[in-house]
Amino acid sequence: MPRLLCQRLAFPIPIATSPIPFPYFPTKSLNFPKNPTPYLAMANPSAAKAPITHVIFDMDGLLLDTEKFYTEVQEIILARYNKTFDWALKAKMMGKKAIEAARVFVEDTGLSDSLTAEDFLVEREAMLQKLFPTSELMPGASRLIRHLHAKAIPFCLATGSNKRHFELKTQSHHELFSLMHHVVNGDDPEVKQGKPSPEIFLAASKRFEGGPVDPNKCLVFEDAPSGVLAAKNAGMSVVMVPDPRLDSSFHDAADQVLGSLLDFNPSDWGLPPFDNPAS
Numbered sequence: 001m002p003r004l005l006c007q008r009l010a011f012p013i014p015i016a017t018s019p020i021p022f023p024y025f026p027t028k029s030l031n032f033p034k035n036p037t038p039y040l041a042m043a044n045p046s047a048a049k050a051p052i053t054h055v056i057f058d059m060d061g062l063l064l065d066t067e068k069f070y071t072e073v074q075e076i077i078l079a080r081y082n083k084t085f086d087w088a089l090k091a092k093m094m095g096k097k098a099i100e101a102a103r104v105f106v107e108d109t110g111l112s113d114s115l116t117a118e119d120f121l122v123e124r125e126a127m128l129q130k131l132f133p134t135s136e137l138m139p140g141a142s143r144l145i146r147h148l149h150a151k152a153i154p155f156c157l158a159t160g161s162n163k164r165h166f167e168l169k170t171q172s173h174h175e176l177f178s179l180m181h182h183v184v185n186g187d188d189p190e191v192k193q194g195k196p197s198p199e200i201f202l203a204a205s206k207r208f209e210g211g212p213v214d215p216n217k218c219l220v221f222e223d224a225p226s227g228v229l230a231a232k233n234a235g236m237s238v239v240m241v242p243d244p245r246l247d248s249s250f251h252d253a254a255d256q257v258l259g260s261l262l263d264f265n266p267s268d269w270g271l272p273p274f275d276n277p278a279s
């Protein structure tokens with residue numbers, strides 16, 4: 001398996017050459033449904049990787065530095081119950097639709113007798129609404145989006161965030177996010193189940209011009225384990241840009257792992273190179 005030396009992480013990162021066996025179930029419990037519906041990949045897993053023609057971006061933690069807001073608010077709520085928040089719980093919640101993440105939160109913290117998932121969402125909402133408008137871009141996000149736009153590579157957004165939260169988080173970045181061909185939110189009617197279900201990425205692939213796009217030709221960018229699994233379950237390739245505090249065992253399912261979008265080399269995926277790679 002070729003190994004890409006990744007500058008920032010300063011250790012070799014394998015690029016998966018052989019497809020992950022499908023249906024793919026995580027090696028670690030990611031709070032998968034009790035009797036998981038096998039998410040059979042839509043693409044033939046043995047097919048040679050087609051060149052990438054379309055890109056699908058995740059948003060929270062990948063394009064916007066917003067996961068820290070969820071952590072901050074959840075720590076405040078847990079402190080009321082003399083409990084602490086940790087990255088094992090964070091790994092299970094991130095990327096999910098709000099109500100699905102809330103269920104994980106109250107169950108895993110043992111609070112379900114004193115706090116319902118719905119009440120948890122109400123409690124955190126006011127605090128999040130103050131924080132979301134201050135959302136900043138992750139390093140490399142603007143450069144990559146503008147590069148793909150300049151080279152006429154179709155790209156879109158598929159985020160677990162609902163439409164209201166999306167608007168709050170992007171209100172200072174309208175011009176950049178307006179470059180997206182389309183946006184699929186976590187509360188989209190076509191998205192019945194959140195990541196790691198492939199639904200949101202399959203819905204996103206359908207809404208491109210001439211869609212649905214062959215999943216083999218789609219490259220997903222994600223930060224969360226659930227998002228990486230969702231991309232693989234959709235039969236797509238996925239570049240993971242994880243928070244350094246996330247346990248590295250959650251990197252296994254990704255086709256490539258980077259320390260930052262600044263480390264992404266479009267040529268690795270047959271996409272047009274940056275005009276000025278050092279920028």
Ligand SMILES: O=P(O)(O)OC[C@H](O)CO
Pocket residue numbers: 058059060061070093094095096097098158159160161162224227
């Ligand atoms: O943009 P996503 O899919 O990472 O959504 C994030 C969730 O709403 C919070 O983890």
Ligand SMILES: [Mg+2]
Pocket residue numbers: 058059060061062094095222223224227
């Ligand atoms: Mg994310």
